[in-house]
Amino acid sequence: xxxxxxxxxxxxxxxxxxxxxxxxxxxxxxxxxxxxxxxxxxxxxxxxxxxxxxxxxxxxxxxxxxxxxxxxxxxxxxxxxxxxxxxxxxxxxxxxxxxxxxxxxxxxxxxxxxxxxxxxxxxxxxxxxxxxxxxxxxxxxxxxxxxxxxxxxxxxxxxxxxxxxxxxxxxxxxxxxxxxxxxxxxxxxxxxxxxxxxxxxxxxxxxxxxxxxxxxxxxxxxxxxxxxxxxxxxxxxxxxxxxxxxxxxxxxxxxxxxxxxxxxxxxxxxxxxxxxxxxxxxxxxxxxxxxxxxxxxxxxxxxxxxxxxxxxxxxxxxxxxxxxxxxxxxxxx
Amino acid sequence: xxxxxxxxxxxxxxxxxxxxxxxxxxxxxxxxxxxxxxxxxxxxxxxxxxxxxxxxxxxxxxxxxxxxxxxxxxxxxxxxxxxxxxxxxxxxxxxxxxxxxxxxxxxxxxxxxxxxxxxxxxxxxxxxxxxxxxxxxxxxxxxxxxxxxxxxxxxxxxxxxxxxxxxxxxxxxxxxxxxxxxxxxxxxxxxxxxxxxxxxxxxxxxxxxxxxxxxxxxxxxxxxxxxxxxxxxxxxxxxxxxxxxxxxxxxxxxxxxxxxxxxxxxxxxxxxxxxxxxxxxxxxxxxxxxxxxxxxxxxxxxxxxxxxxxxxxxxxxxxxxxxxxxxxxxxxx
Numbered sequence: 001x002x003x004x005x006x007x008x009x010x011x012x013x014x015x016x017x018x019x020x021x022x023x024x025x026x027x028x029x030x031x032x033x034x035x036x037x038x039x040x041x042x043x044x045x046x047x048x049x050x051x052x053x054x055x056x057x058x059x060x061x062x063x064x065x066x067x068x069x070x071x072x073x074x075x076x077x078x079x080x081x082x083x084x085x086x087x088x089x090x091x092x093x094x095x096x097x098x099x100x101x102x103x104x105x106x107x108x109x110x111x112x113x114x115x116x117x118x119x120x121x122x123x124x125x126x127x128x129x130x131x132x133x134x135x136x137x138x139x140x141x142x143x144x145x146x147x148x149x150x151x152x153x154x155x156x157x158x159x160x161x162x163x164x165x166x167x168x169x170x171x172x173x174x175x176x177x178x179x180x181x182x183x184x185x186x187x188x189x190x191x192x193x194x195x196x197x198x199x200x201x202x203x204x205x206x207x208x209x210x211x212x213x214x215x216x217x218x219x220x221x222x223x224x225x226x227x228x229x230x231x232x233x234x235x236x237x238x239x240x241x242x243x244x245x246x247x248x249x250x251x252x253x254x255x256x257x258x259x260x261x262x263x264x265x266x267x268x269x270x271x272x273x274x275x276x277x278x279x280x281x282x283x284x285x286x287x288x289x290x291x292x293x294x295x296x297x298x299x300x301x302x303x304x305x306x307x308x309x310x311x312x313x314x315x316x317x318x319x320x321x322x323x324x325x326x327x328x329x330x331x332x333x
Numbered sequence: 334x335x336x337x338x339x340x341x342x343x344x345x346x347x348x349x350x351x352x353x354x355x356x357x358x359x360x361x362x363x364x365x366x367x368x369x370x371x372x373x374x375x376x377x378x379x380x381x382x383x384x385x386x387x388x389x390x391x392x393x394x395x396x397x398x399x400x401x402x403x404x405x406x407x408x409x410x411x412x413x414x415x416x417x418x419x420x421x422x423x424x425x426x427x428x429x430x431x432x433x434x435x436x437x438x439x440x441x442x443x444x445x446x447x448x449x450x451x452x453x454x455x456x457x458x459x460x461x462x463x464x465x466x467x468x469x470x471x472x473x474x475x476x477x478x479x480x481x482x483x484x485x486x487x488x489x490x491x492x493x494x495x496x497x498x499x500x501x502x503x504x505x506x507x508x509x510x511x512x513x514x515x516x517x518x519x520x521x522x523x524x525x526x527x528x529x530x531x532x533x534x535x536x537x538x539x540x541x542x543x544x545x546x547x548x549x550x551x552x553x554x555x556x557x558x559x560x561x562x563x564x565x566x567x568x569x570x571x572x573x574x575x576x577x578x579x580x581x582x583x584x585x586x587x588x589x590x591x592x593x594x595x596x597x598x599x600x601x602x603x604x605x606x607x608x609x610x611x612x613x614x615x616x617x618x619x620x621x622x623x624x625x626x627x628x629x630x631x632x633x634x635x636x637x638x639x640x641x642x643x644x645x646x647x648x649x650x651x652x653x654x655x656x657x658x659x660x661x662x663x664x665x666x
Binding site: 020021049050054055056057058068086087088091094095096099313314315317319 | 387392421428648
């Protein structure tokens with residue numbers, strides 16, 4: 001097999017985030033599960049937007065954020081996702097290319113509008129997401145170019161892709177193309193409610209070797225194994241996959257492989273502003289380290305650094321170049 | 334005359350800001366005057382957007398930001414400006430209403446798209462603005478309802494309105510309606526290059542009593558009187574208008590009236606992030622104080638507080654409720 005040309009190709013929902021501040025009462029009044037992601041239809045999207053406070057629009061999407069983080073570290077990276085040829089779609093395309101991510105999927109000329117997620121940030125920095133998938137759900141297996149997948153050391157997939165039917169097929173096509181080229185496939189479980197919707201299928205993907213690496217936070221891992229006991233879930237995941245990277249917010253992360261479990265501490269922060277993108281940016285740092293031949297602990301440190309940057313401002317993509325930030329903090333990249 | 338029903342009506346260009354970080358070299362390469370506002374056409378708008386980094390979209394517009402700040406203090410306030418019935422126009426309308434500003438000008442159904450300003454923020458926190466006026470330049474005298482103007486204690490106008498021809502007529506109609514109802518008219522000079530374009534007309538507005546209060550920063554005041562000597566400009570402005578409120582960045586402000594000149598110190602900040610909106614939010618605090626019967630120094634303190642809030646994050650509108658912030662800092666509102 002030839003050497004990979006790029007570090008990572010990310011595949012996910014192409015979404016523009018619409019951020020507003022809200023208090024806990026707002027979440028209760030609008031029946032939202034704090035800290036989670038809910039899929040909404042256009043009618044509910046309009047109702048939430050009408051009710052929410054003044055907003056700011058920043059490109060998002062889980063795997064898209066991860067590729068943006070990788071580019072900010074200096075990685076060679078591409079993103080695959082679907083927008084419509086509308087104002088928000090142009091915003092998404094501009095922003096992902098401007099940070100240095102390759103993106104060449106043609107926008108849809110008709111059908112639903114570009115996806116948006118209404119993200120309510122509470123005073124504790126937690127975010128609660130309400131996503132209208134729109135054009136993103138029309139990601140099609142035809143959008144997956146096996147040669148592009150083969151050119152990447154790692155193909156990174158978001159669990160959210162399991163919601164739209166054809167995106168799921170695109171996911172499986174990409175994973176097969178990656179393995180045919182002897183590359184690595186990574187999956188993030190995305191959200192505990194997403195895990196609840198697709199638990200058995202996600203477990204199958206891990207157990208049958210469709211994915212080689214899984215990223216999960218505590219809530220997602222507990223949901224996967226339907227247990228309140230994190231330690232028991234760690235024991236379980238160790239049997240199901242070669243490498244599990246488990247994020248634990250301010251407690252840092254665990255890297256679980258057949259060789260053992262290693263803990264890495266979270267990177268210190270001044271002030272928590274908005275947790276949106278924490279998991280996505282952790283994955284960016286970890287994958288960057290991995291693609292560049294670092295050991296797991298060094299890769300996890302890069303992940304913790306990137307997560308710390310993104311939770312100190314509103315928006316799920318880095319505002320400080322991560323390559324420079326890593327150098328300032330004595331982390332070699 | 335009946336008592337005013339609202340504190341302030343602001344009239345200005347309705348703009349959505351598109352923020353990106355940039356270095357000084359970017360400004361030089363694209364022939365931008367650091368710290369100023371340039372009017373651009375659609376072709377240049379597209380070229381700048383293409384070249385600039387990943388962005389975030391936040392509603393802006395000078396007088397619009399001021400009304401947003403007034404609403405955040407708890408003021409009763411309305412805004413008059415023109416958007417198109419397009420995605421950015423809906424964003425603008427949502428955001429200004431969501432913060433509590435009355436806005437009922439119908440969006441244009443055809444003509445140019447909603448105005449946007451490409452704002453490059455350099456590492457020193459300075460902002461350089463490139464504005465495509467679009468639909469905003471179609472603000473028409475018919476959009477001015479004399480009864481609404483008469484209902485406001487203060488009518489606040491931005492100097493930028495002097496650029497589009499019909500907006501200028503709308504400005505004069507509003508000022509006449511305010512004075513017919515024995516209300517106060519305030520003007521911000523907006524930008525030193527704007528002053529350079531309209532120096533004689535701005536001086537006439539002040540000298541013939543069309544405006545009662547003028548807001549200016551140091552650069553604008555020096556441009557107005559074509560002098561490098563700030564003190565000489567202060568002497569000059571004192572003869573030309575009843576009340577001049579002069580902002581001086583980290584040096585605070587001067588309130589210049591026929592009774593004398595009072596200095597108020599800037600409010601301390603932790604970190605300068607983005608100066609966009611500093612003058613707009615200063616005006617919000619000052620006008621709120623004035624409309625609620627405070628003395629000039631107390632009003633200026635509210636202005637300094639609001640300016641300090643807005644320069645510590647990206648975006649020209651407050652992210653922290655100013656009423657609560659004032660209370661925390663022992664300022665009565």
